[in-house]
Amino acid sequence: MINFDKSNKEGMVIPISDTVLLPGVISILWVTKLNEEELENLEREDITNIALTLKQNFTRKGVKEEDFYRIGVSFRVDEVEQTEKGYQLKIKVLDRVEIKTLKIGTDFIHAEYDICPDDTDLNxxxxxxxxxxxxxxxxxxxxxxxxxxxxxxxxxxxxxxxxxxxxxxxxxxxxxxxxxxxxxxxxxxxxxxxxxxxxxxxxxxxxxQLEMAERFSEKANKNYRESVLREQLKAIQAELNEGKPEGTKKDNDYGSKIEEAGMPPEIKNTALEE
Structure with a gap:
């Protein structure tokens, strides 16, 4: 077990990824894996816990110092709950920190750090x-x-x-x-x-995305209406062509069939033009 010296700003690193942690916020931190020593250290008041973001090697196998970014946050653990997917930590984010050195051990990652607080440049x-x-x-x-x-x-x-x-x-x-x-x-x-x-x-x-979806829907509806119209016109033409002579009588019957079809006005007008 390594002895930590808070006066020298030393702590234990918990690797994180795809997560935003900012100072002063109470949050839930999900950790997929913790060994016994890490769990013990998380609950010790004399150890500073540091969440440090990985920039690569997200599987965390054979993790190296160059896999990490240099800015992290210190945090206090208020509650630890084991779940099917790992551990759920209820935490209070404390300070923004900058890592000076990292030592990758077999049981946990040791860090030396400096506190770099937020610049509150907004009143x-x-x-x-x-x-x-x-x-x-x-x-x-x-x-x-x-x-x-x-x-x-x-x-x-x-x-x-x-x-x-x-x-x-x-x-x-x-x-x-x-x-x-x-x-x-x-x-x-x-x-x-x-x-x-x-x-x-x-x-x-x-x-x-919503605008494109709406345009696609309008185009699809228009194509569907035109498809229905073409099928109705084919059916009318087929019916009129059965045993009918060519000429004016056919045109008159064609128009009357359209009138009887009960089409919507827009489709009806297009069909009559055809």
């Missing part, structure tokens, strides 16, 4: 305005989906930017690297602007 008024704008964009996006009411209730309860970004990021199609960029960005203002950019791009993508 309370600016933070509230930014929070309101993010919620506004999200509501506009949520209105395009059925059953988003519960999602919006949770959204309305979030009162700070980091909590909002962490909550929304789990539903957004942003990459592991893009999620890490949010943590790497030390400025709260720049992080929020980066997240707004992610959110607006998602909104534009969804709107384009």
């Amino acid at each position: 309370e008024k600016s933070q509230a305005e930014m929070l309101g704008y993010l919620k506004k964009i999200t509501r506009e996006l949520g209105e395009k989906y059925r059953g988003s009411e519960q999602f919006m209730k949770v959204l309305d309860e979030l009162k700070d930017l980091n909590s909002l970004m962490m909550y929304l990021s789990q539903f957004m199609p942003i990459s592991n690297g893009e999620k890490y960029d949010l943590l790497e960005t030390q400025s709260l203002k720049e992080r929020s602007l980066k997240f707004i950019d992610y959110l607006i791009k998602l909104k534009e993508t969804v709107e384009l």
Whole structure:
């Protein structure tokens, strides 16, 4: 067992991926595998726990120092629950940290780090305005989906930017690297602007997809109507051609058959023109 020295800023690393963790937020962290020593260390108050994002080798087999990004977060574990898929940790994210050295051991990963707190470069008024704008964009996006009411209730309860970004990021199609960029960005203002950019791009993508789906539906409906019309015209022509002489009488019978067919006005007018 390695002795940790908090005064020298040493801690145990838990590798994570495809996850956003930001300072000051209470969250659930899912970990697929923990050994006995890691579990024991997580519950020790004299050990700093660090969540550090992998940039490659997501299977975590033979993990090396170069597989990790350098910015992570320290966190406190309030509850550990074992599930069928691994472990569910209820945590409080504490500080943003920068890794100085990593030692990959057989039982766990040891790190030396420095604390690099967020640069809170937005006053309370600016933070509230930014929070309101993010919620506004999200509501506009949520209105395009059925059953988003519960999602919006949770959204309305979030009162700070980091909590909002962490909550929304789990539903957004942003990459592991893009999620890490949010943590790497030390400025709260720049992080929020980066997240707004992610959110607006998602909104534009969804709107384009819905527009294309609507156009496809309109085209499919038009093609279907034309197909039905052609089949009706073929049936009428076949019926009129059975034992009928060519000429005006055929044209008159053709018109009367169309009148009797009970077609919608648009199809009826097209058929008469034909």
